[in-house]
Amino acid sequence: MSVSMYNASIPGFLRMLGNLSAILHKAEAYAIERKIDPSVLLNARLAPDMHPLVRQVQAVSDTVKGCAARLADIDVPSYADTESSFADLQARIAKTQAFLQSIVAGQVEGSEDKVITLKFPGAEMTFRGQDYLFGFVLPNFYFHVTTAYAILRHNGLDIGKMDYLGRP
């Protein structure tokens, strides 16, 4: 026995997207309650040359839609990265969730040895499906979810580890 590529990817993505959505709802309520301009939180960063909250959420979305599409061998949906409000980020998350939910386990099965090639400006990375998932997607995905959480914690939002983890 062993683990399917589907179980190792999509359900965890969906759970964490739900947790991130709930955290962003709390952040929006916090901004309203404390009369903080939402753009202060949306543009907050942990270091001057790190990405702000909005981009962290976009990166979470990009990482999982890219992974799901590549493992399922379908086109990666293109989203415009124009989000500038909490409502926009919620819509981005909802769109990402709907895409992930449209993929059935059978489409992803057998992708553990599929050759995946990522193209970057001036560079290319090639992986086996399972190395792509475990060595690239999951570290990136959790990096951006955690950084979004940490930006909001650093800015005083009253959330804790269980908001990040959800109820597994």
Place this chain on the structure above:
Amino acid sequence: MSVSMYNASIPGFLRMLGNLSAILHKAEAYAIERKIDPSVLLNARLAPDMHPLVRQVQAVSDTVKGCAARLADIDVPSYADTESSFADLQARIAKTQAFLQSIVAGQVEGSEDKVITLKFPGAEMTFRGQDYLFGFVLPNFYFHVTTAYAILRHNGLDIGKMDYLGRP
């Protein structure tokens, strides 16, 4: 075909521990070069009620040694959490790496449906092996590695995403 519990866990733990060790070497060199008391970095936090760098590294170690031992059905090694220098943290990481390397794939195989129970003060959590790995261990593991990285980025260390990811 599918993925083994071993491939989904230990190799990624070892790679990220190596990346974290390299980041901490850079942090130590940065403290020396800039004449920063190392304890300033070791005790730095992103929020007053978040754990400092030392505890983030201990939590990384705890998460993976606990996972590897539970999946392999052996006792979880107990480490004293007394680290107070960069050298101590490097030793903690090395000890954790050696433990993970002592586990062979066969010990972890078949653990996907093993019942895993975690005991906390006043609470218990029970998982199937694969839900423990994908729904609890990996989110926690990457949370603490990312937070260690973010604490150091926030404190001016010149590192980037490839220090976190390593070369997959």
